[in-house]
Amino acid sequence: MIYPSLYEFTETGMEYFDKVFTGHIGDDFIDPMDSSIAQKVPGTGSLEIKAYATAKEMAAAVLKALGTNEMGAVINNTALWAWLTFVLRDVVFPKDAAGHRKPGEVHKWYPTKLSDWQKGQRHLIRMPVQLLAELGDDGDHLLCRAPHIGSEIREQLTSQQDMFHPTFQRAAKLLYFDEETENLKRGAGGKSGGSPRRLAKVRDQLDVTWDLFSLTPERLVEILPKEFNRFKPEIDGQLKPAA
Amino acid sequence: MRRRIRLTGRKQLSRTSAAIKIMELPDKKLLTLCVNHPDDFKGFPKNSRIKIKLNENKLVEILDFGTLDSPQTAVEMKNQYFSSPSCELRIVNTDGDKAGLLLGSTDSWTLNVDDKDKSKKGILRFLPADLGSRTWKLQILDDDYPIVQINKDIPNPSLWAATDPVFISTAFPAILLQLFTDIFESYSADPEIEWITDWLAWAEVIMPGEKAPFSAEDDKDKEAWIEKLIDSFAHRHRLSQRLIKHLDSGKEAL
Numbered sequence: 439m440i441y442p443s444l445y446e447f448t449e450t451g452m453e454y455f456d457k458v459f460t461g462h463i464g465d466d467f468i469d470p471m472d473s474s475i476a477q478k479v480p481g482t483g484s485l486e487i488k489a490y491a492t493a494k495e496m497a498a499a500v501l502k503a504l505g506t507n508e509m510g511a512v513i514n515n516t517a518l519w520a521w522l523t524f525v526l527r528d529v530v531f532p533k534d535a536a537g538h539r540k541p542g543e544v545h546k547w548y549p550t551k552l553s554d555w556q557k558g559q560r561h562l563i564r565m566p567v568q569l570l571a572e573l574g575d576d577g578d579h580l581l582c583r584a585p586h587i588g589s590e591i592r593e594q595l596t597s598q599q600d601m602f603h604p605t606f607q608r609a610a611k612l613l614y615f616d617e618e619t620e621n622l623k624r625g626a627g628g629k630s631g632g633s634p635r636r637l638a639k640v641r642d643q644l645d646v647t648w649d650l651f652s653l654t655p656e657r658l659v660e661i662l663p664k665e666f667n668r669f670k671p672e673i674d675g676q677l678k679p680a681a
Numbered sequence: 682m683r684r685r686i687r688l689t690g691r692k693q694l695s696r697t698s699a700a701i702k703i704m705e706l707p708d709k710k711l712l713t714l715c716v717n718h719p720d721d722f723k724g725f726p727k728n729s730r731i732k733i734k735l736n737e738n739k740l741v742e743i744l745d746f747g748t749l750d751s752p753q754t755a756v757e758m759k760n761q762y763f764s765s766p767s768c769e770l771r772i773v774n775t776d777g778d779k780a781g782l783l784l785g786s787t788d789s790w791t792l793n794v795d796d797k798d799k800s801k802k803g804i805l806r807f808l809p810a811d812l813g814s815r816t817w818k819l820q821i822l823d824d825d826y827p828i829v830q831i832n833k834d835i836p837n838p839s840l841w842a843a844t845d846p847v848f849i850s851t852a853f854p855a856i857l858l859q860l861f862t863d864i865f866e867s868y869s870a871d872p873e874i875e876w877i878t879d880w881l882a883w884a885e886v887i888m889p890g891e892k893a894p895f896s897a898e899d900d901k902d903k904e905a906w907i908e909k910l911i912d913s914f915a916h917r918h919r920l921s922q923r924l925i926k927h928l929d930s931g932k933e934a935l
Contacts, residue, residue, distance in 0.1 A: 456890050510762030513738055550889040557889075559739060568739065599736040599767075603743075646691065649732065649773040651743045652781040 439487045441525060444503050445476035446517035455520045459541045459548070470525050479518055481506035490529055494581035497566035509571040519549035519564045530562040530586050546588060559596040562588055569596070576608045579615035579622060590627050594634040600645065601638070608655035610637060613662075613669040623669060631665035640666075692772075692785035694721055699770055701733060703758070703792055710758045714746050722772070725749055725784050730773045735792070737766035748775075768792045804879045805856070807842045809833035817842065817852055819859050826876040827860060846927040850920040854911045861893075861910065865903045870895045888913045 447455055454475065457463045470476050485503040490496035500522060504512060512518055523530070531547065533539045541547045545560040559565050562585065569577040569592075580592045595601055595610050614626035614634065629635050640662060644650060650658060659670055698721035704711040712733060716722065727750035735742045735758070742760050747753045749772070772785040803826070810830035812818055820828040829852075831838035842848050861884075864877055871881060871893070881893055888910050894902045915921065 460890075508762075510740075510760060513762070544889050548890045550886065572740065596739070599739060600734075600741055602739050603741045647783060648781050649771055649783045650781075651732070651734070651741075652730075652773050657781070 439525075441471070441485045441487070444479045444482035444485060444518060445470060445521045446479050446515060447476050447521050447524075448474060448517070451475040452517060452520060455524055456548070458524070465527070468524060470521060476521055479507065479512075479515075485522075485525070487525055487529065490585050492582055493562075493566040493585045493587075494570060494578065496526070496529060496563070496585045497570040497581060500563065500567045501570055504567075509568060513564070513568065516549045519561065522563050523547050523549070523561075526563060526585075532586055560588060560593070562586065565592070565596065572602055573604060573607050576604050576611055578620070579611045579626070580607070582615070582621055590629070591622065591634040594638045597638055598642065600650070601641070603651055605651055605653060605655055605658060606641065609658040610634070612655055612659050612671055613637070613666060625668070632667070632669050636665060637662075691783050692724075694770060694772070694785045694787045696770075696787050696790055698722070698787070701768055701770065701792065703763075704755070710761055710763070711755045712744050712758055713755045714752065715754065716752070722749055722785075725772050726774065726776065728775050729784055730775055732771045732773055734769045734771060734789075735760075735763060735766040736789070737763045742766075765791055804876065804883055805829060807831055807839040809838040817848075819856055821860065821863050822876075824874065824876075826879075829856060846923045849918070850915075850924040854915060854920070857911050857914060858907055861907045862903075865893075865895070865900075865907075868895065884910055887917060 451468065451470075451474075454463065454468050458465055458468060468475055481504075483503050483505040485499060490499065501509075527539065531539050531541045543560065544550075545557040546562050549561050549564055550558050566581055566585070569580050573580075580589075580595060583589045583592075591610075591614060595607070600606070613632075614623055615621075616623050625632075626634065641650070644658075644661065648661070653661075659666070662670070695718070698716070698718045700713075700715040700717055702713050704713050712735070714731070714733065728748050730748055731746040731752055733744045733746065733756075735744065737760075740760060740763070742758065742763070744756045744758065746756055767789045768791070769789040770787045771783060774780060774782040774784050806826055806828045808828050808830055810818070810833060812830060812832045816832050816835070818830045820830055822828070829842060831842045835841055842852075860880065864880070868877070871877070884893065885891075891906065891909065894906050897903055897906075
């Protein structure tokens with residue numbers, strides 16, 4: 439299925455969207471190009487709905503379809519992200535073997551305000567698109583999994599406002615992303631020493647002492663404590679683990 | 682457990698040490714800096730850099746205002762969509778091994794493009810009042826944000842109300858009940874009054890996807906919505922757990 443442009447739900451569309459995802463009505467109640475349900479977003483291009491292998495691939499397709507609309511201009515357009523959630527529902531909320539769709543936690547499908555710092559980052563479409571727009575390839579470690587997986591690493595490394603900066607995410611990519619396999623390193627999804635969960639906590643502590651935005655990603659990795667040694671890469675002997 | 686406290690050497694700067702403003706021009710936004718109290722910056726190396734961190738909607742931008750001995754007064758913001766970013770002034774070392782060390786910083790606060798005073802007001806205000814034997818009272822105004830009056834005989838009444846676990850866990854649900862009951866009784870549709878709009882936006886953050894049922898014919902639907910909002914608020918802020926923890930700590934509750 440290819441949509442010729444992106445749409446935003448009308449008020450009626452938003453009501454139906456909510457009812458579909460809470461199981462009160464079926465998908466077929468929504469025709470996402472019916473003018474009473476959704477309106478075209480000017481400046482947008484076509485979007486193909488297909489089985490995207492990774493969240494990055496899906497985000498790239500959406501980003502391209504946004505056309506002349508800058509991310510900052512549409513980030514708070516709840517009706518647009520809701521429409522995208524609906525048309526991409528088979529990608530981000532695939533049906534199980536029994537044919538049931540379980541969208542789960544509301545923040546994954548309903549585009550909560552991004553000012554809700556605790557939950558706003560959980561949306562399975564808006565957040566990958568925002569990460570790709572902001573970080574490009576520096577966000578590979580956050581977007582390398584299938585679109586329907588809201589990974590632990592993304593949850594942890596988008597949980598603080600200051601994490602949306604290339605220096606921090608490049609450092610995290612150095613730690614957790616395997617460039618050869620284009621996937622996460624072994625153990626990067628865990629919760630123990632050196633894990634993304636710990637990096638989030640340690641970042642918070644280092645932020646009191648360092649202006650982390652002034653450091654290079656390599657320097658940031660260098661000053662991380664020993665527990666991160668198992669993830670630290672060696673680059674021509676330059677990047678020494680902390681003693 | 683023994684806790685070790687390490688001092689970082691970072692100096693706490695006052696928010697008033699410099700005036701920082703967003704200036705909106707027809708085609709761009711500038712951030713301007715004016716040092717109010719030069720003495721606050723004495724002691725830092727002259728080549729330290731002045732940086733301002735802006736955050737909004739999960740976006741961060743660092744603006745470099747040059748060095749202390751040669752500061753810039755205005756820098757163009759790359760992100761033209763920031764409207765009310767949080768702001769923090771930082772002084773950063775540039776020398777040798779300690780390059781990047783944070784030498785001084787302010788707390789963060791909210792900047793606003795169009796209305797500088799709005800951010801200071803918040804959607805709920807606390808003011809001391811002569812309430813006799815009552816501890817608090819909600820004052821709902823037609824055209825301004827609601828006020829929680831706090832008995833003036835309570836030490837630091839406004840601070841106490843905004844931070845005390847007992848007050849927060851017991852009075853806040855009642856404040857929400859009273860506030861939204863009043864809104865629903867007064868209006869049959871979103872009146873698009875600024876303070877009500879802000880409270881409805883707050884409710885959406887607490888309870889995403891649950892629109893305020895202005896048009897519901899049965900009052901029970903409105904009551905159920907308010908109850909759900911209070912439940913969501915209590916759950917999110919772990920009100921009962923915080924209260925129990927506070928009581929367990931042996932502090933006097935009331």
